[in-house]
Amino acid sequence: MFRRWMLLLFVPFLASTGVAQAAEPVVPRLPAPTGPHAVGVTELHLVDSVRPDPGSPTRTREVMVSVFYPAGEVGGYPEAPQMTRKAAEWFATTDTVILHPELSSTKDKVGWAATRTHAHTGAPARPGRRPVVLYSPGFGDPRTLGTGVAEELASRGFVVVTMDHPGETSLVEFPGGRVRTILELNGRNPGTDPAAFRAMITTRLADTRLVLDRLEKLAEGENPDAEHRPLPKNLGRALEPHRIGMYGHSAGGTTAAEAMHEDPRIDAAVNLEGFLDYLPEQPGQAGELLPIVRAGTGRPLLLWGTDGYRTERYDRAWSAMLARSPERTCRRQLGDATHWVFTDFGAVAPQLEAAGLMTGAQRKSLIGAISPAKSVPAVRDGVVAFFTRTLRR
Template sequence: MLRRTTILAAALLLATGGIAHAEPTTLRLPTPTGPHRLGTTMLHLVDRDRTDPWNGTARELMVTVFYPASTVRGYPVAPQLTPAAAAVFKGLDPVYLHPELPDEGVDWAATATHSHTGAPAQPIPRPVLLYSPGGADPRTIGTGLAEELASHGNVVVTIDHPGETSEVEFPGGRVRTIDVPGDPRTDPELFRTMLDTRVADTRFVLDRLVDLAAGRNPDAEARALPENLGRALDLRRVGAYGHSAGGATVAEALHEDRRIDAAVNMEGYLDYLPEQPGQEGELLPVARDGVDRPLLLLGTDGFRDERFERTWAAMLAHRGCTRREQLDNATHWVFTDYGAQAPQLQDAGLMSAEDRAKLVGAIDPAESVPAIRDHVRTFFARHLPR
């Protein structure tokens, strides 16, 4: 038996030019816990009244809609990343993404969602939740939480902010990568422009959902929409949640747009960058003035600095409608799909324990995934009642 195994191994080495290539790892998304099967579709939205600050054209966005489906039979399961998006995502400069992620060994295009492309929506008006991702992260890295919320009876709309997102694929296979002329994390003017653009993007998406609920098709190419999608939107109940820069985005959008009834900020700073090093940044209007609708500040014990504590304390000082909750043994990107996928990478030998801890913390996904889901789901269930 040993001789036979040795011969087979030698044959494999000869067939591969002396190197035995392992199959790339396929990552999994956590299964949604709600009672509803899910449909999904993408919309290409163009704001011809607004100039994109990064490339000078009309501002265009891509969004994904997740919703309870009336049937999924015959409708294919959507991938987390399309092949074109996955190819770009894999090859991007880690300075703008995460140096903890492996350069090789992952088939980023192979991860399946639990949502079925184009499935008809249940014709029942449901709360609408908008999602804004962190800086440089694509909307697709928030798929797991979006599916969880949709499976419990919400319509979830995840938004990309092109130009400062790692990759955005538009109809026809066109992929746009990061083209911000600098680093918004260190340039005060770029950061302000980025945040203002994100808030405007969020409000524009809400405008287009109003069109969709009224029976109009907001897609720039007028592509066919899933049956009953517009009827599934109850725009009297709108929430927004976001991570990092997306958390700041939805908090400020809550302050600026009264159509948004409640928001969850997952570890977003609530100020602009200071003009000079060593100074304190100007508080965002939401933290300066407060807000009269519910805002949840959801953080971890592993993401802390003076700026973070100062801006969240300013928000909490207004009392009343804002509260803070914390996840322990975790850090910043645990709120994204990496919270479930980084441990898979570690188990596959593609990520060290140290890098996993830097990215999401040492917390077990069996604890972090349900905890985050419960925080966000119960918050919206309480403040956007059915």
């Protein structure tokens, strides 16, 4: 989960790998959602006025989220970009060199800012209360790399709220163009520093509580956006705050599982290849299991990993979770795949390989050898099926 972090400390520049260069910038395309509903999207700036930001105690904690939902009329409402221009510029220069070295040869050759979603900005929501599902991304990754699954869920009748975790996410842009980046961590490594790992999870859990609190206000008819920007018509009335699920990738999967344990408002969770233990205090020791593992759970939990990223650490903690709550926990494995197949890279990496911007070895390192024709519907359908079974009652 954190192997790329070390590049922040030791690799200021990655040399060219000799991969063929595309003549024009390649614009990745996200597969369209397959559900019966058109999709709308809006963003919210949420502020926790009583919680200091862990990266800067002199300011209060603030979080950016995107809300995807089944839309009514979408004519005249443009399709949203996957990333803002500032986020795309950062992704093209910093993320591709530091966080995802498999993308090192794509620098300045991919039009990340031109990638469009299938969600219409500000479109009115379809009438009717619907289950709500939260998404937390992996360490360093922006919420926008989870767009495909979020759109699929929305097209199938869910309201999906994807969140960033400022100061840890690669780049978060706030209203007015202000940004925060992962460089604020100043060399603290959650992959090797037990205290940093615990602090990261603690912050993410508090961010989740903030989002849930504000969604309750939204469902009651209030506007939780810090700037009180106009909301899409019917958005608040589209939320069913008593049917809530959460899923996450990597550190986001850790967050989803533990958030369900700590917050009774979360009815079901999907952990997409996230750890279920803390880092050990001493090398060679086993890490302390998360509270959800030690206590067990009476609510549905899906642990979903890949054969290419499976390790003894995962097996120990995940097996303990299954042993503690065998009737409520299930485990799945996606073959010929690895860690980032659960994100939009599952669809995008093969496009970059086809354009000559990524070698086969780089693609396999990022998502595995699995074809997007298999992986994209497998991941989307698996997440949708789980929440359909657990939240629609």
